[in-house]
Amino acid sequence: MNEALAPLAAGSVAPPLPPEHWLPRPPRAPARVLLCFLPLAGAPVCTGDVRALVAVAGELLRDVDAIVVASVDRGEPLRRFLDGQGGQRLHACPDPALGLARAFGVAWPQRFAARASFLLAAGPGGLAAGGVVRAGAVHPIAFNRPLDQLRSWLRLPPG
Secondary structure, eight states: OOTTOOOOOTTOEEOOOOGGGSBSOOSSOOSEEEEEEOSOTTOHHHHHHHHHHHHHHHHHTTTOSEEEEEESSOHHHHHHHHHHTTOTTSEEEEOTTOHHHHHTTOEETTTEEOSEEEEEEEOTTOGGGOEEEEEEEESTTTTSSOHHHHHHHHTSOOO
C-alpha cells in the first residue's frame, strides 16, 4: 500500500454507492460489487487495465452482481471509453469531484484516483445506503496483483 493513501480496510463500512449513478443502471439491486478505481479514461495504463479487467469479467461476474469502474471522467466519456475497450458488461461510475475516491481513501492530491479495487457487500439498505468492504487493494487487477488475489476475494463468505 502507498503510505500517502488510506484505503478503507476489510470490514469497514463503505460509503453509499447508489446504482442510479451507474451507466448503465443495473436491472436489480446488486448485493456484491467489485468497485475498481482508475485515474483517467484513455490514459495508456488505464486502457491496458480495463482490457485486462474485460478479459476476466465473465469469470468475475459469476461471483459478483456487478463490476463498477469509477474515475474522474464525466459519465458519457467514461462510458464510451469502457465500451471502446470491450467493457459493455462493466458499469461506469463518474466521479469528477473525487467524492467517491476520497470516501474510499484512494484520492491522490493531483486530482485523480489511485488504481484500486474493493469487493463490497450490500448492507441492509443496499449499496445506496452503504455496504461493507469485503476486501480491498491498491494496484489490483492487471497491475501488481495477480488475478488469483481477486479470485480469493470472491471466495469470501457472503458479508
